[in-house]
Amino acid sequence: MYRLFHRIDKVLEPVSNMFKQHVVAEGMVLVQQAEDTTNSKSETPFFVRKLIELYNKYMAYVTNCFANNSLFHKALNEAFEVFCNKIVSGCSSAELLASYCDNILKKGGSEKLSDDAIEEMLDKVVKLLAYINDKDLFVEFCKKKLSRRLLFDKSANDDHERLILTKLKQQCGGHFTSKMEGMLTDLTLAKENQNKFQEYLSNNPSTSPGIDITVTILTSGFWPSYKSCDLSLPVEMAKCVQVFNEFYQTKAKHRKLTWIYSLGTCNVNGKFDSKTIELILGTYQAAVLLLFNSSDRLSYSEIKSQLNLADDDLIRLLQSLSCAKYKILIKEPSNTTVSSSDHFEFNSKFTDRMRRIRVPLPPVDERKKVVEDVGKDRRYAIDACIVRIMKSRKVLPHQQLVAECVEHLSSMFKPDLKAIKKQMEDLITRDYLERDQENPNLFKYLA
Numbered sequence: 001m002y003r004l005f006h007r008i009d010k011v012l013e014p015v016s017n018m019f020k021q022h023v024v025a026e027g028m029v030l031v032q033q034a035e036d037t038t039n040s041k042s043e044t045p046f047f048v049r050k051l052i053e054l055y056n057k058y059m060a061y062v063t064n065c066f067a068n069n070s071l072f073h074k075a076l077n078e079a080f081e082v083f084c085n086k087i088v089s090g091c092s093s094a095e096l097l098a099s100y101c102d103n104i105l106k107k108g109g110s111e112k113l114s115d116d117a118i119e120e121m122l123d124k125v126v127k128l129l130a131y132i133n134d135k136d137l138f139v140e141f142c143k144k145k146l147s148r149r150l151l152f153d154k155s156a157n158d159d160h161e162r163l164i165l166t167k168l169k170q171q172c173g174g175h176f177t178s179k180m181e182g183m184l185t186d187l188t189l190a191k192e193n194q195n196k197f198q199e200y201l202s203n204n205p206s207t208s209p210g211i212d213i214t215v216t217i218l219t220s221g222f223w224p225s226y227k228s229c230d231l232s233l234p235v236e237m238a239k240c241v242q243v244f245n246e247f248y249q250t251k252a253k254h255r256k257l258t259w260i261y262s263l264g265t266c267n268v269n270g271k272f273d274s275k276t277i278e279l280i281l282g283t284y285q286a287a288v289l290l291l292f293n294s295s296d297r298l299s300y301s302e303i304k305s306q307l308n309l310a311d312d313d314l315i316r317l318l319q320s321l322s323c324a325k326y327k328i329l330i331k332e333p334s335n336t337t338v339s340s341s342d343h344f345e346f347n348s349k350f351t352d353r354m355r356r357i358r359v360p361l362p363p364v365d366e367r368k369k370v371v372e373d374v375g376k377d378r379r380y381a382i383d384a385c386i387v388r389i390m391k392s393r394k395v396l397p398h399q400q401l402v403a404e405c406v407e408h409l410s411s412m413f414k415p416d417l418k419a420i421k422k423q424m425e426d427l428i429t430r431d432y433l434e435r436d437q438e439n440p441n442l443f444k445y446l447a
Helices: 012-036 040-065 070-083 093-105 115-129 135-151 158-172 174-203 235-251 283-293 300-307 311-322 367-393 398-409 417-429
Strands: 265-271 276-282 297-299 329-332 343-346 356-358 395-397 433-435 442-445
Touching (some): 012 040, 040 093, 093 135, 093 158, 135 367, 158 174, 174 235, 265 283, 283 311, 283 329, 283 343, 297 300, 300 343, 311 329, 367 395, 367 398, 367 442, 398 417, 398 442, 417 433
Antiparallel strands (some): 265 276, 433 442
């Protein structure tokens, strides 16, 4: 059909429109299938895999049947933009793509692929990213997931991590990946730092805290923001922190360390009646258990005052230690909700067939925070864009300013027109812009 119709002027346009409508219909079927499945988490890889298959199928049509004609490339791009920006089972496509990458790149992910297959899949994910409006949201989710893979040693292969960043850089530019590249560099430097710390301890045996400690130093500008808390550490842990601070002062006097205990893990030996079990815990959980070295029984308020923790954090910790799968603490009364009137004591009768167990914390939904952070960054990006445009133009009509702003920002996200207008008003109140007195639709830049 293509060979027949391409000989006639302007006949390919309706053919390409029919092609576009067909691709949109096929894509919407996939979105509907994903909506109909109740468990969206397990369907994430399935949905993205199906999208990739759809892309491969129709790209082959464009290349082979339609002789790489630009009209059909345009039709395919416009079709994919329609269904790639739909919300699927409460998740944006940006989040689903980031989760799919995470699945490929982490140890024990559900995608068991060879190196070549991984490279091909990552290539396809980056191609799909071109159709997504919220690229900044994809970056933020990628950053969050990369940080977890790196900090908890869940990354399957450093080369694959660098490969995806190279592909993203080629597709979207260096500003897109600079922070994630910084994260990978930080981890390499952190290993060198740890080696120097071990040397320092072997040269100064009197300073040794008596516990094996590994500290990962991160550059705050590269990593997602984490909640730091003034946790009152038990003596054993406080000694470790003090020793490392002393070491760090010898090599970087003008840098300040902020300790993020929520990302730490501890291996604690629990001496139970039947046997000793090694417990793999978060730093907060370990801090709670270490209080029971000196007390047999503690009330909720005593634990709270000794550790200086907020109620939300403490309830999560005590729930994981007394109400979940592993009941290392006995709670009175013995119901499944933690309240401020509860008392806790060490469960010496606890046992397990394993000699080493990981005690998980209830998960926290981080999606909301990621979306809020992206919203905040977008406001700054719109501000900066308006000021940049006005600085070079000095005077611009309202419509033109909005249009240029949309054009400049669309490489990262599709800006909402209301958000642009709101930031313009905000810049007027902050004396960056002013309206022309005779023509209120005209904006002037105030140097």
